[in-house]
Amino acid sequence: MSIVVIVGTQWGDEGKGKIIDFLSGEVEVVARYQGGNNAGHTVIVDGKKVVLHLIPSGILHANLKCLIGNGVVVDPVGLIEEIKMVEQSGFEVRSRLFVSEIAHMILPYHRRYDRLMESVRSGEMKIGTTGRGIGSAYADKVARHGVRFLDMQTKERFVQKVRNAAFYYDPLFKNWGESAVNVDEIVDEIWPIREEIWPQVCDGVSYLHEQLDSGARVLAEGAQGILLDIDFGTYPYVTSSSPSPGGVCSGLGVAPCQVRDIVGVVKAYTTRVGAGPFPTEQDNEMGEKLRVAGGEFGATTGRPRRCGWFDCPALRRSLQLGAITRLALMKLDVLDDLDEIKVCTHYIYKGKKLSILPFGLEHTNDVECVYESFPGWKTNISKCRTFEELPANAKSYVRALESLCSVHMDLISIGPDRKETIWQNRESFFS
Ligand code: GDP
Ligand code: IMO
Ligand code: MG
Numbered sequence: 001m002s003i004v005v006i007v008g009t010q011w012g013d014e015g016k017g018k019i020i021d022f023l024s025g026e027v028e029v030v031a032r033y034q035g036g037n038n039a040g041h042t043v044i045v046d047g048k049k050v051v052l053h054l055i056p057s058g059i060l061h062a063n064l065k066c067l068i069g070n071g072v073v074v075d076p077v078g079l080i081e082e083i084k085m086v087e088q089s090g091f092e093v094r095s096r097l098f099v100s101e102i103a104h105m106i107l108p109y110h111r112r113y114d115r116l117m118e119s120v121r122s123g124e125m126k127i128g129t130t131g132r133g134i135g136s137a138y139a140d141k142v143a144r145h146g147v148r149f150l151d152m153q154t155k156e157r158f159v160q161k162v163r164n165a166a167f168y169y170d171p172l173f174k175n176w177g178e179s180a181v182n183v184d185e186i187v188d189e190i191w192p193i194r195e196e197i198w199p200q201v202c203d204g205v206s207y208l209h210e211q212l213d214s215g216a217r218v219l220a221e222g223a224q225g226i227l228l229d230i231d232f233g234t235y236p237y238v239t240s241s242s243p244s245p246g247g248v249c250s251g252l253g254v255a256p257c258q259v260r261d262i263v264g265v266v267k268a269y270t271t272r273v274g275a276g277p278f279p280t281e282q283d284n285e286m287g288e289k290l291r292v293a294g295g296e297f298g299a300t301t302g303r304p305r306r307c308g309w310f311d312c313p314a315l316r317r318s319l320q321l322g323a324i325t326r327l328a329l330m331k332l333d334v335l336d337d338l339d340e341i342k343v344c345t346h347y348i349y350k351g352k353k354l355s356i357l358p359f360g361l362e363h364t365n366d367v368e369c370v371y372e373s374f375p376g377w378k379t380n381i382s383k384c385r386t387f388e389e390l391p392a393n394a395k396s397y398v399r400a401l402e403s404l405c406s407v408h409m410d411l412i413s414i415g416p417d418r419k420e421t422i423w424q425n426r427e428s429f430f431s
Contacts, residue, residue: 002260003218004429005245006328008225009264009318011234011272013298013305015330015413016265017041020057020221022411022421026430028216030058031067031208033251034241035223036106036137037078038130040299044416050089051299054079055097056221059086063096065211067204070100071241071251073137074149077189078106080196099197100204104146107162107190109169109181110136116176127237128274130301138230138240140165149201152194155187162186205253212258217430220248220259226318227357234361237276245322261429263410264324266315268332268397271305273298277361279369280308280344294334309342309371312404317357319407326425328411329398333420338376341397344369345404374400382415387424 006023008014021043024030037053044050045060052059054074056066068074083093110133117136118129129135140146145168147161166181173180212218224243227233232244241247245262249255269290272278281287287307290296296305318324335341347354347367354367361367377391384390390398390412398409410425 002212002216002430003220003248003254003258004260005220005222005248005262005322007222007245007262007264007322007324008243009227009266009315009322009324009327010225010270010311011227011276011278012223012225013040013271013273013296014225014265014267015328016222017043017052017057018413018416018418019265019328019330019411020219021045021060022418023219023429024058024061024064026217027058027064027219029065029067029208029211029218030056030221031069031218031252032056032072032221032223033069034071034243034247035239036073036132036134037075038132038134038239038300039223041223042299042416045418047417048089050086052086053082053300055082055086055093058219058221059093059096060089060091062091066097067208067252068097068099068103069204069208069252070102071247072100073104073106073134073141073241074099075106075132076193076197080193094199097200098202098204098207099149099200101150101201102148102204104137104141104148106133106137107147107165108186109165110140112178113169113172116173116178120176124275126275128276132300135240140168143168149197152198155191158191159183159187208252208254212254220252222247226321227314229321232317232321232359234276237274261326262322262324263429264318264322264327264407265330266327267330268310268335269294270308270311270314271296273301273303273305277364277366278306278308279314279347279361279364279367280311281306281364282308289338290334293337294331309344309369310401311344311357311369312401313344313347313355314357315405316355319405320356325407326410327407328413329401329409330413332394332398332412333380333382333414335376335397336380337378339378341374341376342371343374343400343404345372346370372400382420384414385422387412387422390422
């Protein structure tokens with residue numbers, strides 16, 4: 001039972017990359033279980049910033065092994081670029097990175113389809129995807145015309161698989177007046193990089209089980225957040241995979257009984273990129289203030305993130321779905337300059353008090369938020385290294401969140417760097 005899951009509990013960008021890097025010193029393996037290069041996980045070590053989209057966020061620890069699990073959809077071109085980027089940052093990658101042979105690939109027609117669909121959707125139907133082809137790659141997997149790394153065993157097989165996918169896409173593209181899938185062009189682009197990727201490809205399930213059997217401690221890295229989950233998120237404004245802890249088993253090939261604990265990552269306020277309901281959104285000066293203070297611009301697309309207050313009903317839904325009792329509270333320092341900080345304690349929905357984010361919420365204004373106000377601390381907290389050192393008002397804010405959501409903030413992050421982290425409960429996650 002040595003797997004600890006790290007999962008986002010909001011709409012993504014909670015700071016998962018930082019916390020996974022922080023905890024990676026305690027483990028032997030970090031394994032991504034879902035999503036693709038829609039993710040942007042930022043890791044900052046000694047002032048040096050690395051943004052990872054596919055490679056697990058533990059890679060900046062020299063001896064650690066990283067697995068891209070079968071539940072991830074992998075853009076092979078993006079992966080090669082990322083390996084080179086991390087190598088240029090001074091880290092050896094190739095001997096430590098493993099890619100599941102049954103992971104599906106994102107190919108150029110997936111991106112084209114994703115972008116076309118977004119461009120033809122109008123008004124409220126736009127999802128605001130990252131345009132990386134995530135939804136179409138997962139759709140192909142379910143429709144059984146996906147292309148997996150295993151399909152690169154021979155060129156013949158790869159060509160056959162791409163051609164098979166083209167049968168599906170060509171009529172759709174034609175309908176939009178677009179050109180058909182150019183199978184030759186895709187093969188000419190992707191096949192040559194097989195040589196570079198193939199050494200990393202393996203039976204990821206056996207690899208992980210062997211590691212577990214030999215006593216390795218494993219962090220399962222979630223991308224996105226529970227509120228973007230295909231089943232439990234604010235559908236259809238979601239991603240196409242299962243960031244929820246349930247996704248760990250199907251995304252890595254492990255059993256539920258092998259998961260030891262689930263640690264949620266939550267920001268001290270809330271953000272969202274793309275469309276969809278966001279009840280506590282502050283589409284005003286306060287939202288702008290949070291955006292600037294928190295540097296809330298997408299790590300993948302650069303889009304400004306929508307910002308708002310901490311939302312207890314939304315968090316309670318994620319805690320419920322992940323049976324989460326331990327959280328890492330991120331970016332508390334972003335609130336340093338505020339006079340007053342608000343927290344949504346519950347909603348009023350159709351005249352009734354509601355303590356949990358309901359399913360089927362179409363619009364933000366379907367619910368009315370009820371807020372409790374807290375005084376700010378007006379102090380730079382980034383140098384604090386223990387909970388006791390935090391200003392009284394910051395401590396009260398943390399305690400209030402814990403009490404409102406019946407959860408314990410084991411870790412408190414007060415800056416982007418590894419060292420800007422406070423343990424509230426130092427008991428090892430793996431002891
Ligand atoms: P992820 O997708 O969940 O890994 O999060 P992102 O990397 O997309 O966004 C989080 C951003 O906040 C990154 O720029 C991090 O460097 C930064 N960050 C993480 N933790 C903290 C923190 O405690 N304080 C501040 N100010 N920034 C943080
Ligand atoms: P990390 O791992 C925040 C959002 C997109 C869009 C929706 C669907 O960095 O937290 P997709 O391209 O997945 O089909 O887009 O999901 N989204 C994210 N938002 N952080 C992410 O990843 C996201 N990945 C996808 O903005 O609203
Ligand atoms: Mg991100």
